[in-house]
Amino acid sequence: MIDMRSDTVTRPSDAMRERAHDAAVGDDVYGEDPTVNELQARAADVLGAEAALFVPTGTMGNQVAARTHTDRGQEVLCERESHIYKWELGGLVQHADLQPRTLDGGERGVITPEQVRDGYVEADGHRPGTGLLTLENTHNSKGGTALAPHRIAAAAEAAHDRDVPVHLDGARLFNAAVTHDCDPSSFVDPVDSVLCCLSKGLGAPVGSIIAGSESFIERARRVRKLLGGGMRQAGIVAGPGLTALDNRDRLAEDHRRATRLAAGLDAVDGLSAAEPETNIVLVETDRPAEAVLEAYESAGLLGSPFGEYTIRFCTHLDIDDEDVDAAVGIAESATA
Numbered sequence: 001m002i003d004m005r006s007d008t009v010t011r012p013s014d015a016m017r018e019r020a021h022d023a024a025v026g027d028d029v030y031g032e033d034p035t036v037n038e039l040q041a042r043a044a045d046v047l048g049a050e051a052a053l054f055v056p057t058g059t060m061g062n063q064v065a066a067r068t069h070t071d072r073g074q075e076v077l078c079e080r081e082s083h084i085y086k087w088e089l090g091g092l093v094q095h096a097d098l099q100p101r102t103l104d105g106g107e108r109g110v111i112t113p114e115q116v117r118d119g120y121v122e123a124d125g126h127r128p129g130t131g132l133l134t135l136e137n138t139h140n141s142k143g144g145t146a147l148a149p150h151r152i153a154a155a156a157e158a159a160h161d162r163d164v165p166v167h168l169d170g171a172r173l174f175n176a177a178v179t180h181d182c183d184p185s186s187f188v189d190p191v192d193s194v195l196c197c198l199s200k201g202l203g204a205p206v207g208s209i210i211a212g213s214e215s216f217i218e219r220a221r222r223v224r225k226l227l228g229g230g231m232r233q234a235g236i237v238a239g240p241g242l243t244a245l246d247n248r249d250r251l252a253e254d255h256r257r258a259t260r261l262a263a264g265l266d267a268v269d270g271l272s273a274a275e276p277e278t279n280i281v282l283v284e285t286d287r288p289a290e291a292v293l294e295a296y297e298s299a300g301l302l303g304s305p306f307g308e309y310t311i312r313f314c315t316h317l318d319i320d321d322e323d324v325d326a327a328v329g330i331a332e333s334a335t336a
Contacts, residue, residue, distance in 0.1 A: 002323050002330075005304045007172075007254070007279060007316035012205045016240035023239035028054075028231050035235030039242050040209070046245060047194060048185025049211035053220050054238055055229050058083075058171045061195040061210040063091045064227060066132060068220045069165045069192065072097035074131025077119045077159075079105040081141035084134050084169050095227060098131065109139035110151055113158035120162050133159040136169040137176045137187060143312075144172065144258075144280030146179035153190040165192040171200050171208070174248040175278040178255060192216065201251055201279060202244035203317045206237050247317065254279040257315040257324050264328030265313075270335050281313040282306060285335075295334040301327050 003009045012020075026032035036054050044052040055061040062084045066076060076092055078085045080102035084092065092098045103115045116133060123129025135155060137147045156166040168191045170176070170184075177184045188194045193212035198204035210220060224230060231237075255278055262273040262281045272284040285292045289305045296303060306312040315324070 001300055001302060002319070002327050003302045004313040004315065004319065004327065005302045007201045007314040008199055010203045010317045012240055013203065013243070016204065016243045019239035019243050020236050023235035025233035025235035028234045029225070033233060033235045033238070035242070036238040039238045042242065042245060043196070043209040044211050046184060047188045047196065047209075047211045048183070049188055049194070049213075051214045051217035052209050052211040053217050053224060054234065054241070055208050055210060055224055056206060056231070058169075058195055058197045058200070058208040059088045059091065060224070060227055060229050061208045062088060062134075062167070062169055063095045064220050064223045064229070065167045065193045065195060065210055065212075066092055066098060066134070067096040067223050068216060069167060070096060070098055070131035071128070073099070073128040075099045075101045075121055075128065076132040076134060077101050077103060077111070077116060077130060078134045079103055079109050079111055079136060079139070081105070081109065081139075082134060082136045082169065083140050083171065084136070086141065099128075101130070105139070105142075107142065108145040108147070109136060109142040110147055111135060111155045113154045116155055116158035117162075120164065130162070130164050133164055133166045134169060135166065135191070138172040138278050138280070140171070140280070143274075143282040144175065144276060144278035146176040146277045148180055149182060149186040149190075152187050156190040166190070167192065168194040170194045171197040172278065175201060175251055175255070178248075178251045179277055193220075198241040198244040201254065201316060202247045204240045204244035207241045209241075251279070254315040254317075254319075257319060257321065260321070261313060261315060261324045261327060264324070265331055268328070268331050268335055271331065279315045281315075283311045283313065285309050285311060292335065296330055299330045299334045301330040301334075
């Protein structure tokens with residue numbers, strides 16, 4: 001079975017399994033797990049941040065950051081199809097007691113400085129005011145669009161002009177860095193916190209990183225505990241994360257294969273696929289996506305429904321050129 005539902009379906013490599021087996025461990029709630037500490041220090045260095053915190057999931061990382069930055073009842077500005085708003089079970093409301101105010105980022109999910117200024121609400125005797133701006137890069141719902149550093153910086157500057165902190169959901173931030181051929185810190189420098197997933201594209205079996213200033217991470221550690229993320233001998237799962245950070249250097253292969261996949265699928269009657277910016281391929285179908293996917297699955301290919309007539313495919317560590325060609329072949333025979 002060729003599994004392209006997501007870049008989260010990868011299996012840990014032998015090197016990751018060995019790293020988990022050999023990991024030095026301690027109680028991370030006490031800050032005594034050496035492997036977790038090593039991962040956090042290395043991630044902070046890679047991202048150009050003062051400090052970092054290991055969390056079990058990207059969703060938890062986003063929610064920890066949102067709660068850490070804000071006061072209860074404040075408004076949070078977010079793109080209307082962003083992951084933190086659309087795909088995290090209303091966590092902004094349930095965990096951080098925030099009121100989302102959504103902004104339309106258009107075809108690529110870009111929030112502009114003008115939208116930030118227009119969406120901002122001053123706190124007064126009747127309104128709690130705007131407490132946070134969230135951005136996303138790459139933007140999942142828009143097909144993995146990779147926003148340039150200056151786009152992030154422009155929106156962040158508009159928020160900072162109003163003393164509003166900025167959190168960047170960079171679950172696939174390293175993909176954006178590859179697309180724009182820049183250091184990840186180019187995206188991180190303008191914002192107050194960032195989330196990066198180790199299990200999307202990088203191949204780790206579990207885990208994400210949030211990073212920011214030392215004071216932010218100190219506060220975030222308490223919120224992580226509150227939300228149930230205080231882990232004990234977590235080096236066993238943090239160890240593979242160290243290996244995963246090395247995999248960011250090969251993400252260009254995923255992008256190349258995604259481009260090859262999109263070109264092949266676009267040539268199939270009944271399908272239309274635009275050239276992807278990263279590792280996510282969105283395919284428009286002339287039949288309901290669910291029916292098309294059922295036919296593909298019977299032939300050995302898995303994808304994800306992403307709309308009534310839209311399918312998402314993701315290339316990843318476990319997909320090679322032969323898999324891409326086979327996927328196109330299945331689409332040619334099963335779509336007909």
